[in-house]
Amino acid sequence: MNVQPRLCFTRPLVVGSVSDLAAWQAACAASSLPCDVVELRADGLSADTDWAALAQMRCCRPVLVTVRHESEGGLRAMDTEQRLYIARALLPLASAFDWEIARLPEARELVVEAHAAGVPIIASAHDFEKTPGLDTLLEKEQMARTLGADVAKFAFRLHSAEDMMTGVELLRRATGITTVMGMGSLGAVSRLLYAQHGACLVYGYLGDTPTAPGQWSAALCRQSLDALELTIDK
Numbered sequence: 001m002n003v004q005p006r007l008c009f010t011r012p013l014v015v016g017s018v019s020d021l022a023a024w025q026a027a028c029a030a031s032s033l034p035c036d037v038v039e040l041r042a043d044g045l046s047a048d049t050d051w052a053a054l055a056q057m058r059c060c061r062p063v064l065v066t067v068r069h070e071s072e073g074g075l076r077a078m079d080t081e082q083r084l085y086i087a088r089a090l091l092p093l094a095s096a097f098d099w100e101i102a103r104l105p106e107a108r109e110l111v112v113e114a115h116a117a118g119v120p121i122i123a124s125a126h127d128f129e130k131t132p133g134l135d136t137l138l139e140k141e142q143m144a145r146t147l148g149a150d151v152a153k154f155a156f157r158l159h160s161a162e163d164m165m166t167g168v169e170l171l172r173r174a175t176g177i178t179t180v181m182g183m184g185s186l187g188a189v190s191r192l193l194y195a196q197h198g199a200c201l202v203y204g205y206l207g208d209t210p211t212a213p214g215q216w217s218a219a220l221c222r223q224s225l226d227a228l229e230l231t232i233d234k
Helices: 021-029 051-055 080-089 101-116 134-146 161-173 187-196 218-228
Strands: 013-018 037-041 063-066 096-100 121-127 151-157 178-183 201-205
Touching (some): 013 021, 096 101, 134 151, 178 187, 201 218
Parallel strands (some): 121 151, 151 178
16 A cells, blocks of 8 residues: 555645656755655656666655656657556655546556555646647546546646636636646746646746746745745635
8 A cells, every 4th residue: 555645735736846866866865845746757767767766765745756758748758568667666656646648548557556555646738839729628637537537737838828818717617626837938927827726736846957848946936836825725
């Protein structure tokens, strides 16, 4: 049984992403961190990583394990078998998993195993070129729920204020716990706006390397959210 701390979505949680081994080791060595959750981007680690040993490491914050597919921003190419192997190996470490909505059908057994261990699934969709239409986003949200997602997560590139408001409307009409984030030049400010409208996760980075366009550091995200004194009324 998984014994990692559970995530509670009564307020927006700051996620600090790490995508290299040195940043992960530093996070594990720290007694405190400027985030509520550490995202371990396993797709950023080398293929010869000792996953079993990594799974035994402990962090002062709950750990979100992400093994991103390259088509949605993954940092190295892996086939389905490799991705599932890494995810299962890191299950003892995980307080949550991130898996792409489009690829949840290939991960049905992982979803079952994660839920049996008390580990929620954050089902994500990324568009690095544009903001999809609201109907498309809502269809993906429903698909995610049907396939076992506990949280729906959307990240897309913003080109205008109208694009930004699409994210607000998505949060308003979503049928369950959802988070939204913008990418590009409007990305940083949009993340605070979406947190004010119910987005449950706000992603920043730990160390020196952003893991997505438009990210602030986790410390800056934390300071900004604390200043807004946000809670999620859902």
